[in-house]
Amino acid sequence: MxxxxxxxxxxxxxxxxxxxxxxxxxxxxxxxxxxxxxAFYYLSTFILCKKSKKIINFSKMFVNLPVLFRYIMRIILxxxxxxxxxxxxxxxxxxxxxxxxxxxxxxxxxDSVDRKFLPDYKIQANDILFIRxxxxxxDVTALFNSFNESSTSGGVISIENYSFxxxxxxxxxxxxxxxxxGDIFVKDSTLFGxxxxxxxxxxxxxxxxxxxxKLASYKLIMLGEVNSPGIKHVVNNxxxxxxxxxxxxxxxxxGDRRNVLIIRPTVKGHVTFRVDLxxxxxxxxxxxxxxxxxxxxxxxxxxxxxxxxxxxxxIILSLIxxxxxxxxxxxxxx
Numbered sequence: 001m002x003x004x005x006x007x008x009x010x011x012x013x014x015x016x017x018x019x020x021x022x023x024x025x026x027x028x029x030x031x032x033x034x035x036x037x038x039a040f041y042y043l044s045t046f047i048l049c050k051k052s053k054k055i056i057n058f059s060k061m062f063v064n065l066p067v068l069f070r071y072i073m074r075i076i077l078x079x080x081x082x083x084x085x086x087x088x089x090x091x092x093x094x095x096x097x098x099x100x101x102x103x104x105x106x107x108x109x110x111d112s113v114d115r116k117f118l119p120d121y122k123i124q125a126n127d128i129l130f131i132r133x134x135x136x137x138x139d140v141t142a143l144f145n146s147f148n149e150s151s152t153s154g155g156v157i158s159i160e161n162y163s164f165x166x167x168x169x170x171x172x173x174x175x176x177x178x179x180x181x182g183d184i185f186v187k188d189s190t191l192f193g194x195x196x197x198x199x200x201x202x203x204x205x206x207x208x209x210x211x212x213x214k215l216a217s218y219k220l221i222m223l224g225e226v227n228s229p230g231i232k233h234v235v236n237n238x239x240x241x242x243x244x245x246x247x248x249x250x251x252x253x254x255g256d257r258r259n260v261l262i263i264r265p266t267v268k269g270h271v272t273f274r275v276d277l278x279x280x281x282x283x284x285x286x287x288x289x290x291x292x293x294x295x296x297x298x299x300x301x302x303x304x305x306x307x308x309x310x311x312x313x314x315i316i317l318s319l320i321x322x323x324x325x326x327x328x329x330x331x332x333x334x
Contacts, residue, residue, distance in 0.1 A: 121215070121291050122188045124267070128167035128217035129176060129186070129194070133202055135209035143180050144202065167216040180205065191215060191237060220290060222248040224298035225255030240289050241275055241282070244296055251277075255298045262287065263295035 123129070133144035168176040174187025181201050186194050195213040202209050218234040227249030234247075241260070251257055257277040264271045275287050282288055290296070 120190050122190055123170055123174075123186050123194065123215075125170055125172045125174060125187060126217075127170045127215065127292070129170065130167050130212075130214040130216040131176075131178065131198065132212045133206075133209055134212065135206060137206070140206055141209055144178065144206075215292060218292045220244055220247070221293075221295045222298075223295065225252045225300050226250070226298055227252060234292075238289055241277065241287070241296070244290055245277070248296075251298050254301050256301050257298075259299055261297040261299065262290070263297070264291060265293050 131145075133141045135141040168178065170176055170186060174185055175183045176186055177183050178198070181198070184194075184198065184201075189197075191213050195211055198211045198213065202211055215237060218237070218239075220232045220234060220239070222229050222232055222244065226245070229248060232244065232247045239247075241262075245251060258279075260275045260277055262273055262275060264273075273287060275282060275285075
């Protein structure tokens, strides 16, 4: 018993001496190794992450820094992706501005279209005229007509084909050849003038007959930012710029209605001018009505190129962000 008691006493003395040595900051002694991990486990708290909605142990993230880095990168990438998509949507919606025809027309008092501005087209070479003589005696009037009425009664034929096969083509010298009447010079004449001339010639041969004259080759060329570009055939003797836009399916959202270019062929060459479709004063303008063979070109807004470029950039950035997020989930198991 005495030996056991002496041994315990010596152990107590040694433990006191070691504790005293630990309290002395001398360079001859090394600090004992201390395991920080259990301490952080006890001192750590649990925090709630708003994005992942999971309880994250702060001590584990502190001890394992790569996990913390990957977690932060995940939050940043997701937020960048969401912000990019939101900004792209806001920009796309803001570019959806559409110009209106005849702005504030209800607030203005406009006079009717002046008659001097109504176009009076003069026949040119290579035009096609539709001429028909009608009367009570169909056998007699049929002699003046160059087509057979029964040939088109059994089917449907387009306007351009009908005009080409059954119309009177104006030669380069300005003549048309009509049965019984012979060669008639019509170049630089109006439709009304040609009708009066032919009516006088027919009245000299037939009683109670009526002559009908129309321009069968009346066409417009619609180009640019319209929904249905191409060659548009007109069945009336007159058409306005608004009616032409309706034939072309209206202007697209990115078409510039304020700066529509019209190219008009004349004997002396081509004449160009521009029309503002948003201005109500166009109704009383000399450019409100179009002439045959006019070319109408609707230019694109300046914002179209920027919008298309931004759209492509936003799509590319969205794809890159999505790829990075997916790659991070697969590779690092975020």
